[in-house]
Amino acid sequence: MKKNWWKILSLLLLIYTVIAGFLVAVPDLPIIHQSIRNLYFHVCMWFGMMILFIISFVYSIKYLRGFNLRNDIYAQHFAAVGTFFGILGYITGSIWANYTWLTDQSQSLGTVLKEPKLIGAAIALLIYGAYFVLRGSFTDMDKKARVSAVYNIFAFAMLFPSIWIIPRLVGSLHPGAPGSDSGNPALNAQKDLDAGMRMIFYPAVIGWTLLGVWIATLKIRLQLIKDKTLLNE
Amino acid sequence: MNKFILRLVFCVVSLLFCTASFAQDNSGTEDVMRSNGKIYVVVAVCLTILIGLFFYVFSLDRKISRLEKNKD
Numbered sequence: 001m002k003k004n005w006w007k008i009l010s011l012l013l014l015i016y017t018v019i020a021g022f023l024v025a026v027p028d029l030p031i032i033h034q035s036i037r038n039l040y041f042h043v044c045m046w047f048g049m050m051i052l053f054i055i056s057f058v059y060s061i062k063y064l065r066g067f068n069l070r071n072d073i074y075a076q077h078f079a080a081v082g083t084f085f086g087i088l089g090y091i092t093g094s095i096w097a098n099y100t101w102l103t104d105q106s107q108s109l110g111t112v113l114k115e116p117k118l119i120g121a122a123i124a125l126l127i128y129g130a131y132f133v134l135r136g137s138f139t140d141m142d143k144k145a146r147v148s149a150v151y152n153i154f155a156f157a158m159l160f161p162s163i164w165i166i167p168r169l170v171g172s173l174h175p176g177a178p179g180s181d182s183g184n185p186a187l188n189a190q191k192d193l194d195a196g197m198r199m200i201f202y203p204a205v206i207g208w209t210l211l212g213v214w215i216a217t218l219k220i221r222l223q224l225i226k227d228k229t230l231l232n233e
Numbered sequence: 234m235n236k237f238i239l240r241l242v243f244c245v246v247s248l249l250f251c252t253a254s255f256a257q258d259n260s261g262t263e264d265v266m267r268s269n270g271k272i273y274v275v276v277a278v279c280l281t282i283l284i285g286l287f288f289y290v291f292s293l294d295r296k297i298s299r300l301e302k303n304k305d
Contacts, residue, residue, distance in 0.1 A: 007294070011287045018279045022272055214290065221297045 007214055013207030017044075020200045027194050032100050040200055042096055044208040045089030046121075050159070051209045052082030052216065053128075057156040060149040070224070072145035075152055076135065077219040081212050083128045090121060101173050117167040117174040124162040127155045 021040040029036060056078035063071035094113065101112045134151055138144030167174065266273050 007291070011284075014283055014287075015280065018283055019276060022276045022279070211290075214294075218290070218293055218297055221301060225297070225300050 006210055010207050010210035010214060013203045014211065017041075017200060017204040017207055021204065024196055024200060026197060035096060035100060036197075038092065038096050039197065040204040042089060042092040043201070044204045045085050045092060047205045048209040048212045049082045049085040049089060052078050052085060052212050053156055053159060055213070055216075056082060056152060060152040060156075063145060063149045067142070067146070069141065069145055069227075072149060073223050073227070074220055075149060077216045077223065078213075079128060079131060079152060079155075080219065081216040083125060083132075085208075085212055086121070086125045086128070090118075090125065093118070093121075097173075112173070115172050115174060116170045117163075117172045120162040120166050124159050127158050127162075131155050 017040050021037055026034065026036050056075045059071045059075035059078065062068070063075060094109070097112060098109050102109065131148060131151055135144055135148045138147065266277070
């Protein structure tokens, strides 16, 4: 049970996130108003995704160093949960954009969604989608593990231009673009976040990420059990 | 191990009752659930979903642990 403290920590942090996230006063910014509270949920999905992808990337490198299939299973499931978090972040982001970026009623969401930030995120997610297609297309286990580990490293490298560099270079409605008031998405101390919001935002990131890691470990343990029975037969 | 989980389940269930009793205790116009634009209702709903989700994941965790024990 000593090993499980972080699962309880995750639960407590998320309970804190929901209570404080809904009830603590937030700065009243124009247009977004109360919807800034989405920071504790939408942005945390992306942070969780990035952290899970980093873990997956590390396990892919570990696999290539020793060719231990266990590391490949780890990489696969961390990437899967990371992609899931990314999809959730994308959906929640488009809901949020629908009510804040559309300023006049005749505008359709489609015109606003042609955003470098969103396209970059979509490309990143599609590249990870191809990772699972690639995995599924091999019948030989070792070859599958080896090729997909290399591909996973490429997919992680593609995160840099698609979600961290290009959105910061071109104009966008999303926070973090040049020309908008804020420099760094979600983390700009002076303009976007006051101290109270940080006190909720950082615990929220940790809580959501721990939940993601927990789900990934469940998937990994199941896969290990499955593979064990496969080998025994 | 099992005792701890039982204790935890008890905790979660009592928490759920706690949120439910919030609504019943102080009926009238000034109760907590009806104040401040009824935001507490949203908090209660979200907490219930969150705790339910965690309860589910915990039970999955326990099932997988049991599977792991049987295999060894």
